[in-house]
Amino acid sequence: MERADVAIIGGGLIGCAAAWRLAQRGARVVLLEAGEHNAGASGQNAGSLHFQLERRFLEQGEALAEQAARIATLNVLAVADWRAIECELGADLHVSMAGGLMVAETREEVALLEAKAAREAAAGLAVRLIDGDAARALAPYLAKSVIAACHLTDEGHADPRALTPALAAAARAAGAAIREGCRVEAIKTPAPGRFVLRTAAGGVTAAQLLIAAGAWSASVAAMANIHLPMVPVALQMNATERIAPAIPHLIQHVGRRLSLKQAHAGNVLIGGGWPARMAVRSDGGFDLARRPALSETSLAGNLRAAIDVVPMLARLNLIRTWTGTTAITADQLPIVGPVPRLPGLWVAGGGSAFTLGLTFARLIANAMGGERVRELDLFGPARFDHLNSFMGAA
Ligand SMILES: Cc1cc2nc3c(=O)[nH]c(=O)nc-3n(C[C@H](O)[C@H](O)[C@H](O)COP(=O)(O)OP(=O)(O)OC[C@H]3O[C@@H](n4cnc5c(N)ncnc54)[C@H](O)[C@@H]3O)c2cc1C
Known part of the structure; x- marks a missing residue:
């Protein structure tokens, strides 16, 4: 059983970027990826960096447009993250803005x-x-x-085939372990702030767990007895x-x-x-x-x-x-933050996370490191906590 401060499930853009940011902060990080990194949406997308409010936010009437406009505060942060990323990673990601x-x-x-x-x-x-x-x-x-x-x-746009591999390399260089071909099959929570993850090859135990499994996030959260409306x-x-x-x-x-x-x-x-x-x-x-x-x-x-x-x-x-x-x-906004029912469990995903994934990862790494991150207040899974009234550690 491998020990870590933080385990991450999912080797897409968000998982690899979070692994990099957390390892930079000195955390022992183990990332488990079912296949190869960048095999999910992060490697298949259109590469658009769209910071204007998307059409999908505007087509469901005024009330939803007003609520979805909250995303614009993250879009402003994402512009700065994208302007800096090639220099920070020392990689050519074909960023054009x-x-x-x-x-x-x-x-x-x-x-x-x-x-x-x-x-x-x-x-x-x-x-x-x-x-x-x-x-x-x-x-x-x-x-x-x-x-x-x-x-x-x-x-503008950037190259989806270049970004996540560069993030994975940076995470490894900062000390994170990225284990590919390791599908998480079970999650146990034997005590508050302790997570035990099982894979066919063994397992990982960690004090904090980040679910960054893209389209699979709801089924991964179910392994921890949590509903996630993704x-x-x-x-x-x-x-x-x-x-x-x-x-x-x-x-x-x-x-x-x-x-x-x-x-x-x-x-x-x-x-x-x-x-x-x-x-x-x-x-x-x-x-x-x-x-x-x-x-x-x-x-x-x-x-x-x-x-x-x-x-x-x-x-x-x-x-x-x-x-x-x-x-x-469920409400079109991303879900990024701590899960109230299970201390130590975090989620990041949903929406246009090629544009916003670097920002989600940076903010959540800061929050997992103990900082107060006000920018995430509106985006945490807490807004769906009513779905988990009968769930959590049992
Ligand atoms: C066709 C298309 C076009 C898009 N265009 C854009 C765009 O132009 N701009 C934009 O901003 N966004 C776009 N997106 C959305 C964007 O690609 C995603 O929001 C983003 O890539 C999500 O990254 P992620 O890390 O959350 O998930 P993913 O990249 O999907 O990674 C999740 C990973 O989790 C792994 N995993 C799943 N289950 C387990 C398990 N049990 N154990 C271990 N690992 C597991 C998977 O193998 C996968 O590698 C597009 C998406 C698609 C599909």
Whole structure:
């Protein structure tokens, strides 16, 4: 039985970044990853660094938009984390922060942009609402149908295949143990502040446990007899052939599912939250061990939206479409913080954690080290504690 101060379940972006930050603080860290690090959503995503409020926060009515706007305070922190990360890790992560445009094509969508910009300004995000001609002056490749856009100079993209491996290497260099091929099969809590994790190869005992298992987090939390309202969702992405540099910005749409950018290698990556179809187990429930099936409807809808906004894309060949599984939460906000029922148990995940994962990891490592981290107050699992009234150590 290996001993650690902190055990982490999940070797995605969040788990590896937290392992690095905790080891830097002097903690003995053991991270257990079922497969290889970066095999989950962290290695499959679109690489967008979107600091403007996402469309999904705006489409469910005023009350939810108001609540979800709380995320903007974390987005402000994430801008600084992304500006510093290549230097801190000493690695080329193909970070490009040349600005982002969230576009509108109808009057109703312009009204959404206006409300969004007001919320963002209140949170300290310097978003600028501009008309279609001003948007085309910045981004001449945009279609005439674009009548307005919100411009944020910090937005951009980075390479999902580079970030987590660099974080894992930094964590190891700082003294953390990262054990791959180690699926956690059971969690016991024999005493408050003591966790015993079983894997096929043995186990780990630790005073603190961080669940950073992405789409699997709810089933991992169940091993500790805790409900976690984090649900898996399957998404679809597309890549075109490589072209010469043509699209320096991150482009998103306020009223349609669309995000696109040109990656460092020249391919245009097109996504924006189009669903794929998760497999279902014969005994019911979603089967996360199997890759989600591609949806042709999503493929056609996504490419239609992309070509409507950036017409030159119609001339490019599509070379790859893939699916991946990520986690969203019951109220769309991430879940990052301590679990009230089980002292020493922490959770970090949910939402757009390529953009925000570095920030979650930095903040939670500070909190696990005993610091008071006010930025996490609104995002902790405590807001769902009513679900755990009959759960916890038994
Ligand atoms: C197609 C797609 C596009 C996306 N685009 C963007 C984007 O552009 N911008 C953005 O901000 N976000 C995006 N996301 C979301 C983002 O990728 C995720 O929020 C983020 O990667 C989550 O990181 P994570 O570390 O929480 O989880 P993951 O990277 O999924 O890692 C979880 C790890 O836990 C491991 N694990 C699970 N169960 C166990 C167990 N029992 N024992 C040990 N290990 C276990 C898994 O093997 C996995 O490696 C996208 C997601 C997808 C799928």
